[in-house]
Amino acid sequence: MGRTQTHADSPGALAAAVHEGRIYAAGGVGIDDVTDTFEIYDIEADTWSSGPAMPTAREHLTAAVLDGKFYAIGGRTGNLYSNLRTTEVYDPATNSWEAVTAMPTARSGFGATTLGGVLVVMGGESPNGTNPQVEVYDPAEDAWFALPNLPTPRHGLGVAALGNRIYAAAGGTEPGFFYSDAVEVLTFESASFSRVSRSAETFFCNLPVVSKLLRGSVC
Template sequence: MRYRIVALAALLAATGCSDAGPAWRHLEAAPEARTEVAGALLSGGRVAVVGGLTADGAPSPRVDVYDTRRRRWTRLPDLPEPLHHAMAVGRQGRLYVVGGYRARDGEPSDRAWVLFDRRWRPLPPMPRPRAAGGAALVRNRVYVVGGVGPGGLARRSLHLDLRTLRWTAFDGVTPPREHLGVTAAGGRVYAIGGRTAGLGTNVAVAEAYDPVRRAWTRLPDAPTARGGGAAAAVARTVVALGGERPSGTIAAIDAFDPSARRWRSLPPSPRPRHGAAAVGVGRTVYQALGGPGPGLTASPTLMALRVARR
């Protein structure tokens, strides 16, 4: 009997029926090492990685796309200007990029762009500049949450209606914070972690915004306080990953089940990074590029983890 139990446990682990497996997979490295990038899901299961900083600290205009089916990278037209700490979402084959720090003066940008037919087109600027926040798409709106503006931490959130092309301000996250993870799942916007000042002020706060009720709901705190991390929605689960603290980058991966309002742990990353893109494709979360050490470090690493259902 004991032999059968051990054998069954080994089989479950091998087939990915527990959080112990399957492990992270190392995939094809990106063409250029960068950190503080934005990520977005494009049609056909493609992962877009936008802008960022190179290893020598130069802002990059590159937009690289990883095809998860063909397992190869291609390059899209460069951004109209180099940006880092920007925010991005994809919708119906189009790539939307908003805000970020400008290369020419290092200040937050209020510009917004959309790429389609291999051409960048300007959108109405945001009411106020914004960088180091997060973006998510719910129905026909691009939600911009958290981040930094000209006067410090942004205390209001914004959304752009893609039908009317009008920006609207609404309540911000509490506490105000930047370098947070933002994603959308089940018609809600999730904001996970972030930091309230410099490195070492990470928080574990988790919130969800309901566009119908126009209200934020406080969720149970995440198991890990992280700043410089990211969030992605996979398999009806919100996954928080990456980030940095003074002692190093964060390997722990936290997953939130919105229906059960409960957190669980996923296999830790063997190559933890901050400032990386995180994108969910089906039941798999992809983590692309980012810094392997605190501060200005850059990597071309691409990894993926299949998230088991609970």
Template structure:
């Protein structure tokens, strides 16, 4: 028996379910921006599909056929549906299964029952994911000319627009912003008329909230994430006359609080940060007399001390007109995109030097001296987003690669996400949850 289901195409058109093209087409519900729904980046126009219900029974041999019964069976028994006593899963097992489902599919669970909806809204399912070690990265981007942040899954197959940050201050709209993640929170730091402000996006509730300020509000600082913790250091002190700072802080997403760390050896702004070897690294920048710094330093949680790394950027040209160093960590190895040559280089820890890994990065970081380019770690891969032409393309291009310090070359893979983004990326953060 065949039943037809209308999905938006003209009447009389059919699409057979055994058509191989169905496997490559997705049609997910689309809600208005800010709904929290993920949308397939490769979704196709809706079509009518014919759904066939096959009620044919297994073929029996003639000697196995049961005797037929007439409608006036003398037994008086009426046909009944089979009673299958299938055991139901416990809430604990259901929750563990849910925790292993890709996060881009979570919106569907909100329609199943109230318990699943509660697991999502309270963020309990994300705590379980951390406990069982099941995590996946998501990429959050804010491109030039956009009003909303946009979130992508790690394969750029699904995307969704976040709600607009509810700041009614025009200064926040046009000021430079910094961003980082911690746990299931995205942080966007900027300035309003009243001073420095931090807006925090909660993944569980799909809402923006004003977050407690840092102990020392700052901008143009270095940041790095490790699980539910985030580290910040340096920058311009917004509470002390915009002086270059060497202070550092640590954010705990579980307690939603900031903790002061010992000060760095150097004052620096426009610097970059990363987390590697269980240490928080701060690299490059300029000091309080606008001198370019080629040194780096790292903070050890065990000893609670900073260690200076002289000439860490001696093989990387630096300039005050250049963006903060484009750095990312994959498989506990540090990489950088040289904004003067578009070369990808790996940091050799033993010799405190850098080695080139070809070919050149396909995104033109040299077009604006590193500005407008996103270079991040995406799990065990490297991610780079930006324009592929010096004069600026109409849309941003996305590339990933699986780096290996032992190799001389690597292969960059372009990702076609189906979404047009302005080629100038203002902010980008990766959330692992």
């Protein structure tokens, strides 16, 4: 494998996701300002290429791939008072972006994953503290709805789905450089979403099968 291309002005606080042998990287903050840069890494060829600019420049956004499309969600353009609800989607088939219904809660530094054909976001930071909200985007309806809040509001957390559960790991409990070792789990009746799943059948709970994160706790 050859030497990976790099950029002198590569940004930080960007968002990335992988799909069919490619890594999509969007936004971030560089030396001068936030960026709308969208770049695509071909894993097999070990090369980067520039995609169409993201419509809204931002950093501390989150991203996920759902049904073959790359979603860039939220983020900010400066301090926490510039948090965004913006949700934009890149379609590789058309090599273009479009805006969809905005996320209900403006936030930055949050996590996202997909499960059962929907996009799930949770956590983040805002001017009034860390975010507990868990919100779901259903592309079939172009609509968002709410799920139970995080028991421990956090930003900079890791979020991943496995089976019928979504795991929220670590993150800071206050805006800025704070840390935690909490692991919390959102459980569904199944790994398939439906209108029924938006009710009491979804819940956060302690699960004995979930190991502690280092010396942390579960829920």
